[in-house]
Amino acid sequence: MFDYVWxxxxxxxxxxxxxxxxxxxxxxxxxxIATVASALSFVWGLVLFxxxxxxxxxxxxITDSLFTWFSSGAFHVEMSLVFDPLSALFVxxxxxxxTLIHVYSIGYMEHDERRRRFxxxxxxxxxxxxxxxxxxxxxxxxxxxxxVGLASYLLIGFWQHKPSAAAAAxxxxxxxxxxxxxxxxxxxxxxxxxxxxxxxxxxxxxxxASAGVATALGLLLLxxxxxxxxxxxxxxxxxxxxxxxxxxxALIHAATMVTAGVYLVVRSSGVYDxxxxxxxxxxxxxxxxxxxGAYIGCAKDDIKKALAGSTMSQIGYMMLAAGLGPYGYAxxxxxxxxxxxxxxxxxxxxxxxxxxxxxxxxxxxxxxxxKAMPVTFATFGLGYLAIIGFPGFSGFFxxxxxxxxxxxxxxxxxxxxxxxxxxxxxxxxRLMAMTFFGEKRWRDEVHPxxxxxxxxxxxxxxxxxxxxxxxxxxxxxxxxxLEPVVGHTEHHELAVxxxxxxxxxxxxxxxGVAVGWFTYGARAVDDTAPTKVSPFTRAGRADLxxxxxxxxxxxxxxxALARGLEWFDRRGLDAFAVGVGSRLGELAQGLRxxxxxxxxxxxxxxxxxxLVLTLALMxxxx
Amino acid sequence: MNEYLxxxxxxxxxxxxxxxxxxxxxxxxxxxxxxxxATNLALxxxxxxxxxxxxxxxxxxxxxxxAAEVVVGLAIIxxxxxxxxxxxxxxxxxxxx
Numbered sequence: 001m002f003d004y005v006w007x008x009x010x011x012x013x014x015x016x017x018x019x020x021x022x023x024x025x026x027x028x029x030x031x032x033i034a035t036v037a038s039a040l041s042f043v044w045g046l047v048l049f050x051x052x053x054x055x056x057x058x059x060x061x062i063t064d065s066l067f068t069w070f071s072s073g074a075f076h077v078e079m080s081l082v083f084d085p086l087s088a089l090f091v092x093x094x095x096x097x098x099t100l101i102h103v104y105s106i107g108y109m110e111h112d113e114r115r116r117r118f119x120x121x122x123x124x125x126x127x128x129x130x131x132x133x134x135x136x137x138x139x140x141x142x143x144x145x146x147x148v149g150l151a152s153y154l155l156i157g158f159w160q161h162k163p164s165a166a167a168a169a170x171x172x173x174x175x176x177x178x179x180x181x182x183x184x185x186x187x188x189x190x191x192x193x194x195x196x197x198x199x200x201x202x203x204x205x206x207x208x209a210s211a212g213v214a215t216a217l218g219l220l221l222l223x224x225x226x227x228x229x230x231x232x233x234x235x236x237x238x239x240x241x242x243x244x245x246x247x248x249x250a251l252i253h254a255a256t257m258v259t260a261g262v263y264l265v266v267r268s269s270g271v272y273d274x275x276x277x278x279x280x281x282x283x284x285x286x287x288x289x290x291x292x293g294a295y296i297g298c299a300k301d302d303i304k305k306a307l308a309g310s311t312m313s314q315i316g317y318m319m320l321a322a323g324l325g326p327y328g329y330a331x332x333x334x335x336x337x338x339x340x341x342x343x344x345x346x347x348x349x350x351x352x353x354x355x356x357x358x359x360x361x362x363x364x365x366x367x368x369x370x371k372a373m374p375v376t377f378a379t380f381g382l383g384y385l386a387i388i389g390f391p392g393f394s395g396f397f398x399x400x401x402x403x404x405x406x407x408x409x410x411x412x413x414x415x416x417x418x419x420x421x422x423x424x425x426x427x428x429x430r431l432m433a434m435t436f437f438g439e440k441r442w443r444d445e446v447h448p449x450x451x452x453x454x455x456x457x458x459x460x461x462x463x464x465x466x467x468x469x470x471x472x473x474x475x476x477x478x479x480x481x482l483e484p485v486v487g488h489t490e491h492h493e494l495a496v497x498x499x500x501x502x503x504x505x506x507x508x509x510x511x512g513v514a515v516g517w518f519t520y521g522a523r524a525v526d527d528t529a530p531t532k533v534s535p536f537t538r539a540g541r542a543d544l545x546x547x548x549x550x551x552x553x554x555x556x557x558x559x560a561l562a563r564g565l566e567w568f569d570r571r572g573l574d575a576f577a578v579g580v581g582s583r584l585g586e587l588a589q590g591l592r593x594x595x596x597x598x599x600x601x602x603x604x605x606x607x608x609x610x611l612v613l614t615l616a617l618m619x620x621x622x
Numbered sequence: 623m624n625e626y627l628x629x630x631x632x633x634x635x636x637x638x639x640x641x642x643x644x645x646x647x648x649x650x651x652x653x654x655x656x657x658x659x660a661t662n663l664a665l666x667x668x669x670x671x672x673x674x675x676x677x678x679x680x681x682x683x684x685x686x687x688x689a690a691e692v693v694v695g696l697a698i699i700x701x702x703x704x705x706x707x708x709x710x711x712x713x714x715x716x717x718x719x
Binding site: 596597598599600603604607 | 650
């Protein structure tokens with residue numbers, strides 16, 4: 001059974017290939033092929049997962065070597081897939097949420113004439129993401145990593161006729177390249193130090209390498225993770241990526257692709273265990289992103305951008321947990337999975353709202369939608385309760401665990417994470433209140449209506465998952481399950497029992513909700529965004545000047561350098577080459593005059609030459 | 623001995639000057655022949671002086687080559703004459719600027 005792990009990747013890959021090469025006649029049923037391909041992958045993943053459940057803890061890592069990708073001297077890369085507890089969870093999340101989003105997209109993209117291509121890209125994305133999480137070699141992982149980047153580029157820029165979408169796609173691609181540079185350097189370092197890029201071998205041998213190597217490797221991988229997971233300082237692409245169709249935002253920029261960075265950190269646990277510095281860097285990056293994302297989420301009126309800020313923030317939580325070491329890995333993955341459910345749910349809910357509101361994304365034009373869209377409201381509400389960590393919902397368990405772990409590690413880190421939870425509650429309440437409560441602020445021509453069933457059913461399933469996701473923690477199942485991969489977990493004993501922490505978190509969340517409700521729910525919301533606002537709000541609206549900082553720190557110096565080089569090339573190198581050429585040309589023009597065409601001139605030349613030769617010979621001889 | 627060499631030099635000089643100053647291709651050609659034969663004379667004279675046959679052998683070679691050259695050269699001159707009704711070497715200067 002486990003010899004056929006590759007089928008997981010093969011189904012969506014074949015779907016993508018089929019849809020991209022088949023002509024127009026597949027427009028009618030192309031979306032069904034893609035959905036079935038993704039569903040088959042999910043079913044097969046489920047079968048394998050159950051097979052894995054039936055095995056002993058130590059026996060749960062299956063490596064399939066398909067073929068030798070390439071072999072050059074000492075460098076040998078196997079196209080190997082690893083199916084172990086960690087990748088199994090990811091496979092289920094990606095294909096499960098992915099399939100639901102495929103189903104949803106059937107309705108959402110119904111009137112788009114390029115729907116077949118959209119589904120081909122979705123399948124391509126699923127295939128690439130599965131390659132990424134199943135890879136047994138960092139180079140194979142990199143293949144999936146780049147594939148994910150490509151699919152993301154194609155999907156963000158899917159509505160390429162909009163200049164903003166095209167620019168956003170380009171931005172995502174370029175910012176991701178910076179992260180990929182880190183990955184590429186990490187690969188080179190691995191090869192230089194260990195002579196292999198196999199994930200297993202690298203993580204086994206990094207412990208015996210020098211601390212400097214482990215730290216460098218950890219930081220380079222972190223750079224890669226920052227790019228893919230939209231962590232500070234490479235966060236700026238995520239907000240713009242909302243230009244893509246909403247299912248894309250749900251699938252790629254909330255539930256799966258952005259979690260690749262977290263996956264990378266957890267998968268490279270050996271590297272991070274070996275380097276305290278790299279781990280601290282991960283914690284700092286996670287913490288900063290957590291707060292920055294939450295801050296931005298508070299200031300946005302665009303429903304998708306507010307959710308994007310929240311995604312950044314939640315992934316910050318995961319990074320933070322992953323940086324806490326063996327104790328945090330399992331919680332990072334736990335939060336990743338619950339977040340995958342509730343964020344996909346909320347993004348699809350936002351898509352459903354936009355669908356009913358003529359693609360308007362400004363929350364100030366919403367209000368009182370709970371009656372017009374009951375199903376969307378109910379499912380979104382469940383997702384909302386999950387993300388703020390309402391007791392009993394999945395987010396409650398996963399976020400509590402991270403805050404608890406952070407408090408155990410360092411008081412200040414824990415308090416910052418706690419603050420993040422409060423801010424999360426605030427901005428999500430704001431989003432909820434502005435969209436579903438209050439008074440109607442609809443534009444005249446808009447008549448909100450509930451979305452078709454093909455869109456609401458995925459919402460219902462995801463809402464159920466958002467509620468029940470917390471069950472994974474039941475009896476510490478998830479920590480036990482992941483133990484063979486991330487190592488044994490030693491529990492930090494806190495000064496206070498976990499229940500007290502939960503109470504504190506809940507209290508902070510309650511404060512956030514209350515502030516949000518009394519600011520936006522109980523009071524009338526302005527129809528247009530107020531212009532006289534504090535500098536703090538203005539900073540939030542401008543993404544905390546992320547683009548401006550990038551512009552000053554990177555873009556302008558790069559442009560200046562490029563212009564300088566261009567000038568040097570034109571005035572220096574080119575001028576030299578062209579100058580040599582034209583001088584030679586002038587010389588030749590002069591020499592050309594000696595060619596008269598008269599035989600006697602040449603004959604005279606021969607005679608003079610012969611004479612000179614003779615005289616020279618005589619001079620040498622005598 | 624020296625007389626032979628002097629004659630050879632005179633003939634060679636006449637030939638060389640002829641090649642350089644005359645325009646009629648036939649004359650130029652004859653002057654080339656004159657130079658070749660002047661050389662032959664010198665070769666034969668030296669051969670006699672040194673008492674071996676190497677010079678005479680070389681003279682034969684020169685004659686054979688000259689004969690072949692005459693055949694080709696005259697053919698060229700004839701065809702040039704046919705083409706442009708002139709045997710002046712100055713008229714055939716298409717290779718100039």
